[in-house]
Structure formats: structure tokens, C-alpha cells
Amino acid sequence: MRRAVIAALLSTAACASTPKSAPQAETLEFELPSTTGAAVSPKSFAGKVVLVDFWATWCKPCEASFPFYDELVKKYGEQGFVMLAVSVDEDDDAVARFLEAKPVSFTILRDPAGTVPERLDLKTMPTAVLIGRDGAVKHIHEGFVEEDRAAITRMVEEQLGATDP
Amino acid sequence: MRWLALVMMVGALGACAEVKPWQRGPLTHHSMDPNDKATQLAGEFNAHVFDVREGCKPGGGFAGGGCGCN
Numbered sequence: 443m444r445r446a447v448i449a450a451l452l453s454t455a456a457c458a459s460t461p462k463s464a465p466q467a468e469t470l471e472f473e474l475p476s477t478t479g480a481a482v483s484p485k486s487f488a489g490k491v492v493l494v495d496f497w498a499t500w501c502k503p504c505e506a507s508f509p510f511y512d513e514l515v516k517k518y519g520e521q522g523f524v525m526l527a528v529s530v531d532e533d534d535d536a537v538a539r540f541l542e543a544k545p546v547s548f549t550i551l552r553d554p555a556g557t558v559p560e561r562l563d564l565k566t567m568p569t570a571v572l573i574g575r576d577g578a579v580k581h582i583h584e585g586f587v588e589e590d591r592a593a594i595t596r597m598v599e600e601q602l603g604a605t606d607p
Numbered sequence: 608m609r610w611l612a613l614v615m616m617v618g619a620l621g622a623c624a625e626v627k628p629w630q631r632g633p634l635t636h637h638s639m640d641p642n643d644k645a646t647q648l649a650g651e652f653n654a655h656v657f658d659v660r661e662g663c664k665p666g667g668g669f670a671g672g673g674c675g676c677n
Binding site for chain 2: 498
């Protein structure tokens with residue numbers, strides 16, 4: 443009896459920090475406001491390859507990834523590559539200051555409440571979700587280091603080469 | 608007594624809150640960094656105020672008589 447009580451108490455305590463398993467989403471659906479005020483959804487880019495990146499101004503790897511993503515957009519934009527960067531910052535001013543100092547050519551969306559990362563149960567920042575021309579999630583890339591450039595470029599190129607069903 | 612200790616230990620474990628990766632912004636504020644210049648200055652200022660107030664027993668490395676003039 444005593445052992446059962448101890449086991450029950452310990453299992454209750456363990457629940458507090460048990461991570462949930464990431465859902466294997468087939469599609470990524472959301473609608474978020476951009477920094478210009480327009481509501482944007484990945485659905486709006488049907489037939490294109492969309493990379494949705496979850497980032498924040500306080501996240502150093504996110505900052506390091508932006509020049510690379512800018513290059514990708516410039517290189518593959520005409521072939522149908524679209525970049526949507528979802529900022530989870532709580533402070534609008536922080537995002538504005540960041541973008542003023544480091545302007546980018548792609549669309550910045552705002553999700554200060556973290557509703558989409560919560561739904562996806564993201565494990566790290568940044569996380570990039572690659573959506574193919576058919577609207578299905580093809581890859582989820584967690585984190586960013588300089589060595590990831592080649593792998594991400596290859597993933598994007600693969601999807602750009604894939605035909606729209 | 609052993610039961611009380613066990614319950615307190617389990618309660619303390621259960622009090623841990625998970626901070627999601629996208630919620631870590633406030634933790635990156637400079638005030639959370641003990642090596643931050645502003646944090647250090649605030650600490651030194653507070654130590655000085657404490658030493659002046661408790662002048663009869665300086666504990667922060669400052670000697671003083673508690674007159675508030677140092």
C-alpha cells in the first residue's frame with residue numbers, strides 16, 4: 443500500500459515535465475497577420491514551395507539564419523519558393539527594431555501568443571517547416587547552424603523540382 | 608516525519624514548470640544575466656545603499672559610520 447502511494451505521488455510529479463510527442467501534421471494550416479497587417483496563410487501559396495520558419499529576435503541561431511534565407515528567396519523566388527517567417531516575440535517594437543537593423547526580403551508574420559508553435563509542439567527555436575507544391579509538409583528542420591545551409595538548400599531544390607500533382 | 612519530507616519533496620518536483628522554446632524571450636532579458644553591466648551596476652548600487660543603512664556592521668566591503676555621507 444505504502445509503495446503504491448509513493449509510486450502514485452512520483453508519477454504525478456513526473457507529469458509536470460513530460461514532453462508531448464510532436465504531431466505528424468500532414469498539412470500546416472494557419473492564418474497570421476504579417477508585419478504589414480495583411481492576414482497570410484500558407485494556403486495562399488498553393489502550387490509553390492513554402493518554408494515556414496518560427497523565429498524570435500532574442501534567438502541567435504534565428505538571427506544567423508536570416509541572411510541565408512534571404513539568399514534562398516533571391517535565388518529560388520522566381521522558381522516558386524516562398525519564405526514565411528513567423529515571429530513569436532511578444533513585443534512588436536522588438537520585431538520592428540530588429541527588422542530595421544536587419545531588413546529581409548521575405549514576409550514576416552506575427553504570432554506573439556505562440557498559437558502555431560503550441561499546436562505543432564515545437565521542440566526548439568528556430569524550426570523550419572517545408573511545405574511542398576502539393577501543400578503537404580515535407581520536412582521539419584530543427585535549429586540552425588552554418589552547416590545546415592547545404593541540407594536546407596537541397597531540401598528546397600528537391601521540392602522545387604517536384605511536379606505539382 | 609519521513610512522510611512529510613517525502614510529500615514535500617514530491618510537491619517540489621511537481622512545482623517545476625515547463626518553459627516552451629518560444630516562451631524563452633523574457634529569460635534572455637539582460638536583467639537575467641549576472642554578468643550584464645547594468646545588472647552589476649544595480650547590484651553595486653544596492654550594496655552601497657545597504658552598507659549605508661546598516662553602517663554599524665558593514666558587510667559589503669565598505670567601511671562607514673551610517674551617516675549617509677559616504
